[in-house]
Amino acid sequence: MYLLLIKKSAYPVISTLQRHKMYTLANYAEEHFRSGGKLTISKISVLTAARRSSNEKLWKYTNEPIYQPLLQKLLLDEHSSKVACNIFTAILKYMGDLPAPKAKYSNEYTDQIFDEALKHDLLKDEVYCQIMKQLTFNRLSLSEERGWELMYLITGLFLPSANLFIELQKFLKSRTHPFTEPCLQRLQRTQKVGPRKFPPYSIEVEAIQHRSMEIFHKIYFPDDTDEAFEVDSLTRSVDLCKAIALRLELESIDGFSLFVAISDKVFSVPESAFFYDFLSELINWMRATKPSWGSAAPIQAQYQVFFMKKLWINTVPEKDPNADHIFHYHQEVPKYLKGYHKCSKQDVIKLSALILRARYEDNTSDVQAAIQHNLKEIIPIDIVKAASTSDWKKNILAEYRNTQLNSEQAKTTFLKTIYKWPTFGSTFFEVKQTTEPTYPEIIIIAINKRGVNIIHPQTKDILATHEYSELSNWSSGNTYFHLTIGNIMRKTKLLCETSQGYKMDDLITSYTAYFRNEKEKDKTPFK
Numbered sequence: 001m002y003l004l005l006i007k008k009s010a011y012p013v014i015s016t017l018q019r020h021k022m023y024t025l026a027n028y029a030e031e032h033f034r035s036g037g038k039l040t041i042s043k044i045s046v047l048t049a050a051r052r053s054s055n056e057k058l059w060k061y062t063n064e065p066i067y068q069p070l071l072q073k074l075l076l077d078e079h080s081s082k083v084a085c086n087i088f089t090a091i092l093k094y095m096g097d098l099p100a101p102k103a104k105y106s107n108e109y110t111d112q113i114f115d116e117a118l119k120h121d122l123l124k125d126e127v128y129c130q131i132m133k134q135l136t137f138n139r140l141s142l143s144e145e146r147g148w149e150l151m152y153l154i155t156g157l158f159l160p161s162a163n164l165f166i167e168l169q170k171f172l173k174s175r176t177h178p179f180t181e182p183c184l185q186r187l188q189r190t191q192k193v194g195p196r197k198f199p200p201y202s203i204e205v206e207a208i209q210h211r212s213m214e215i216f217h218k219i220y221f222p223d224d225t226d227e228a229f230e231v232d233s234l235t236r237s238v239d240l241c242k243a244i245a246l247r248l249e250l251e252s253i254d255g256f257s258l259f260v261a262i263s264d265k266v267f268s269v270p271e272s273a274f275f276y277d278f279l280s281e282l283i284n285w286m287r288a289t290k291p292s293w294g295s296a297a298p299i300q301a302q303y304q305v306f307f308m309k310k311l312w313i314n315t316v317p318e319k320d321p322n323a324d325h326i327f328h329y330h331q332e333v334p335k336y337l338k339g340y341h342k343c344s345k346q347d348v349i350k351l352s353a354l355i356l357r358a359r360y361e362d363n364t365s366d367v368q369a370a371i372q373h374n375l376k377e378i379i380p381i382d383i384v385k386a387a388s389t390s391d392w393k394k395n396i397l398a399e400y401r402n403t404q405l406n407s408e409q410a411k412t413t414f415l416k417t418i419y420k421w422p423t424f425g426s427t428f429f430e431v432k433q434t435t436e437p438t439y440p441e442i443i444i445i446a447i448n449k450r451g452v453n454i455i456h457p458q459t460k461d462i463l464a465t466h467e468y469s470e471l472s473n474w475s476s477g478n479t480y481f482h483l484t485i486g487n488i489m490r491k492t493k494l495l496c497e498t499s500q501g502y503k504m505d506d507l508i509t510s511y512t513a514y515f516r517n518e519k520e521k522d523k524t525p526f527k
Contacts, residue, residue, distance in 0.1 A: 023167075025133065070133065087116065091113055094109040106209070135151065152186070152208050153233075197277045201277075201279050219305050237270060250320060254314050256308070261305075317415035321408070329412075333355065337378075337380055338381060340444060349399050379396075423448065444457050
């Protein structure tokens with residue numbers, strides 16, 4: 001979910017004098033544009049083309065398609081020349097200068113305009129030149145406004161070459177349009193943080209079409225709260241993580257990550273990824289792999305963004321109280337209740353009382369109701385039958401009365417208790433393994449800072465722990481996860497059937513990358 005801050009502005013009225021002061025690509029075109037001869041399907045004769053070349057100004061607005069690229073250097077590349085012409089046609093359609101069907105989705109035409117240029121450097125200058133051309137002496141207000149939308153979008157995607165960059169700055173600084181200053185600022189940021197990989201995401205296009213330069217995205221937290229954060233075209237995942245940590249007054253962002261929940265999957269957003277690039281890649285993948293996701297599918301409401309602990313490194317209860325109370329506690333309780341940890345009956349009585357204190361504090365009527373009707377919300381599912389219902393109720397209620405703590409104290413005490421367990425801070429996966437005869441067919445794999453742990457599903461005993469240094473290879477697909485342990489001389493394989501392989505793959509990759517980086521830091525001498 002996202003929110004826009006909309007700033008309405010009337011179309012600017014430009015005087016004749018202002019129009020004459022506007023910087024154009026006229027001089028740049030003399031050196032870098034092709035001659036003005038225009039090729040058409042009817043094949044205008046060479047003589048006619050030559051006569052027209054001196055009169056036609058390729059750097060000025062037109063409402064007609066082009067049949068050759070503007071830049072001379074593209075003429076030598078047949079594919080790029082064709083793509084350049086298609087891009088210009090898409091620009092005409094977006095700006096309303098060429099009759100076209102209404103876009104099936106907000107970024108249909110912008111994808112056509114920017115996608116190829118992001119892949120091929122040769123086209124980057126061409127697209128900038130085409131947009132500047134369409135903003136030069138364009139007397140159609142609506143068309144010009146849409147052209148400025150494209151200029152705003154492209155300045156947050158990539159830069160032109162150095163010599164065209166100078167021309168672009170002069171072009172923008174000579175204009176009085178409300179978008180000129182934001183475009184110049186976006187150019188500076190793009191220069192600083194680098195180019196995007198994907199065209200503008202649908203939200204970005206819709207935002208600028210509504211004259212909004214501020215997009216606020218709702219981020220959800222494990223404690224069932226959410227807050228809106230500004231996310232612009234050049235916001236990377238790590239930038240957003242830092243902004244969240246700052247507002248929530250977290251001690252560190254170590255191990256935290258953004259997650260996108262879409263359809264029946266949850267994906268971690270890489271730190272270095274631009275936020276909207278990741279969403280674009282995800283939507284493209286969904287469209288490619290799910291037939292129900294047509295190109296015009298209403299995608300906005302189909303995903304949510306979460307901020308959670310991913311790698312449980314340097315996670316010590318009480319070290320970061322806000323992280324404990326908003327994240328650690330609320331992420332650990334569901335895993336505890338699913339019965340993934342090995343714990344005693346006495347552990348359960350104590351922890352159940354702490355859950356009640358954390359949830360209800362001194363509200364005894366709610367506590368009585370929870371104990372009476374919702375034991376599964378406070379006792380691990382695999383241990384409920386270890387005692388009678390009346391026995392659980394009596395012991396947990398007695399422990400609750402003896403535990404005089406407020407909600408935050410109870411959360412901290414809960415974490416301090418399970419912190420002692422070897423499975424604290426694990427992400428658990430129930431899988432079917434087909435290679436190790438000494439293991440049960442169904443096993444639990446717990447991935448944590450210690451490594452990859454193989455757990456018996458009934459006894460919860462840890463059958464094996466493989467440190468990350470032991471892992472030589474791993475891979476995943478829609479239905480499997482494969483892990484190779486050891487080296488060439490002595491290696492074993494663990495083949496698992498699971499739909500969660502992509503998560504296991506990502507977690508192991510992330511933990512190994514973290515420890516590798518830490519090792520490199522230790523090797524780096526102090527300067």
